[in-house]
Amino acid sequence: MIYRQPPALALWLLRHFGPRYHHESLEGDLFEQYQRTASRSWYWQQTLIALMLAGADWARARLLRIVATSSLRLFTEVAALLGAAALTQTLRFQHACASQRLWDPALLITIAAAIALVMSCGFYLSLCVGRIRGGKRGSRQAPTRQMLVAFLVTALSAGTLTWATTADVARCGQQPCSCQSPQASPTAPQTSALSPIR
Amino acid sequence: MRKREYLGQLELMVLFAAMRPGGDAYGVLIAREIAEKSGREVALASVYAALERLERKGFVVASLGEPTAERGGKARTYFRPTAEGIREAREARETLIRLSSGLTQLSSGLR
Numbered sequence: 001m002i003y004r005q006p007p008a009l010a011l012w013l014l015r016h017f018g019p020r021y022h023h024e025s026l027e028g029d030l031f032e033q034y035q036r037t038a039s040r041s042w043y044w045q046q047t048l049i050a051l052m053l054a055g056a057d058w059a060r061a062r063l064l065r066i067v068a069t070s071s072l073r074l075f076t077e078v079a080a081l082l083g084a085a086a087l088t089q090t091l092r093f094q095h096a097c098a099s100q101r102l103w104d105p106a107l108l109i110t111i112a113a114a115i116a117l118v119m120s121c122g123f124y125l126s127l128c129v130g131r132i133r134g135g136k137r138g139s140r141q142a143p144t145r146q147m148l149v150a151f152l153v154t155a156l157s158a159g160t161l162t163w164a165t166t167a168d169v170a171r172c173g174q175q176p177c178s179c180q181s182p183q184a185s186p187t188a189p190q191t192s193a194l195s196p197i198r
Numbered sequence: 199m200r201k202r203e204y205l206g207q208l209e210l211m212v213l214f215a216a217m218r219p220g221g222d223a224y225g226v227l228i229a230r231e232i233a234e235k236s237g238r239e240v241a242l243a244s245v246y247a248a249l250e251r252l253e254r255k256g257f258v259v260a261s262l263g264e265p266t267a268e269r270g271g272k273a274r275t276y277f278r279p280t281a282e283g284i285r286e287a288r289e290a291r292e293t294l295i296r297l298s299s300g301l302t303q304l305s306s307g308l309r
Contacts, residue, residue: 019250021250025274032270050242
């Protein structure tokens with residue numbers, strides 16, 4: 001007996017993007033029904049419904065993870081930028097007030113936070129590159145969890161650096177500074193604006 | 199009072215249809231049964247989606263048949279209601295009867 005073959009493209013779509021639950025039985029049921037009464041349009045209609053149901057399942061299962069990962073990426077990048085800005089400020093004040101605070105505990109904390117920031121940024125970048133290249137196929141939760149770790153370390157180090165910068169600003173404002181820059185030294189003579197131009 | 203798994207309308211229809219043919223219910227038969235009894239065409243993929251939910255809730259069990267040429271070399275999957283599924287169907291039916299009893303709108307033939 002010769003059987004009518006269903007539309008090849010519809011069959012291909014069903015096999016590759018259709019529902020995973022008993023998919024061979026669904027394909028067989030469609031084939032069986034197609035032999036009896038159905039037309040090509042009926043087969044296409046059934047295939048499209050199957051694809052929509054599979055797509056809805058896919059979105060429902062992954063939507064939460066996509067939102068969580070995207071939010072973590074955004075927060076990590078913002079924290080890294082804030083940390084880099086705070087580090088720049090800290091370095092500027094370190095340079096300005098270098099003579100007074102060589103082995104200051106705050107300085108050691110700043111260095112540790114800066115190292116943690118650089119490492120977490122490196123880890124975050126490696127995660128992003130890994131995802132672009134396809135990454136490891138394994139636990140589905142792993143990237144989100146690793147992204148959370150990267151975010152926490154970045155946020156913690158950025159927060160520490162911000163605290164260190166604030167402390168530096170407060171200290172540098174209270175104590176006389178060895179720097180020569182008129183902007184960095186609050187005790188510098190204020191007469192430059194009034195002095196005659198040579 | 200035990201926690202109940204509430205069934206949707208399609209799930210309930212699929213469960214009733216799976217009980218009917220006597221142990222050899224599969225996708226095409228279930229869809230045909232629903233179409234005949236309710237007058238509504240149901241897509242095969244929707245029937246399978248409902249069966250997946252019912253199987254996950256433990257109301258039906260699936261068993262694989264032999265592949266046949268008339269199905270393009272694909273096997274049938276037969277679905278059989280479990281004891282819990284039958285109890286759930288009975289309770290759902292009784293609840294619907296209790297809820298609908300005494301409703302004058304239903305008995306007077308209003309549409």
